[in-house]
Amino acid sequence: xxxxxxxxxxxxxxxxxxxxxxxxxxxxxxxxxxxxxxxxxxxxxxxxxxxxxxxxxxxxxxxxxxxxxxxxxxxxxxxxxxxxxxxxxxxxxxxxxxxxxxxxxxxxxxxxxxxxxxxxxxxxxxxxxxxxxxxxxxxxxxxxxxxxxxxxxxxxxx
Amino acid sequence: xxxxxxxxxxxxxxxxxx
Numbered sequence: 001x002x003x004x005x006x007x008x009x010x011x012x013x014x015x016x017x018x019x020x021x022x023x024x025x026x027x028x029x030x031x032x033x034x035x036x037x038x039x040x041x042x043x044x045x046x047x048x049x050x051x052x053x054x055x056x057x058x059x060x061x062x063x064x065x066x067x068x069x070x071x072x073x074x075x076x077x078x079x080x081x082x083x084x085x086x087x088x089x090x091x092x093x094x095x096x097x098x099x100x101x102x103x104x105x106x107x108x109x110x111x112x113x114x115x116x117x118x119x120x121x122x123x124x125x126x127x128x129x130x131x132x133x134x135x136x137x138x139x140x141x142x143x144x145x146x147x148x149x150x151x152x153x154x155x156x157x158x
Numbered sequence: 159x160x161x162x163x164x165x166x167x168x169x170x171x172x173x174x175x176x
Contacts, residue, residue, distance in 0.1 A: 003172050003173075005168075005169055017159065021162050021166055025166065025170070056169065075168075075172060077169070079161050079162075079165060107165075109161045109164045109165055111161070
């Protein structure tokens, strides 16, 4: 099948901006965000998975991070970062899951010298923490909650 | 925005190789 791409953002306004560019380049896409009805979401996913002309799916990180099977896509682009890396991983797993036969590429687009550098560092810390003590409840909780120290780090630096 | 430009470049490069 054709190479298809899922594009994630946590802001629907960012998806709006992206739609404008896709229209300019005449690239066919579907969209999935929390404001849509269940029927509209189903239709968007089905058309993305089956229509060869539709090569891009614009998804909000929150609406599209669990359950959906979108192995028609083998390319994932994240337009912005989420401080908890597991949320991003769940989003990427829409394409990288059982049934996928092609290698999946993931691109994270970040802007240098902004708070995003620190979000990347924070993600790395969370990954290390989960990896070092997998299965322990207290660590599990601290890995999924943004602490005061985390916030201080994000906005003020170390 | 620079992010949209970067994402479109990735998208279009895949489209060409396709």
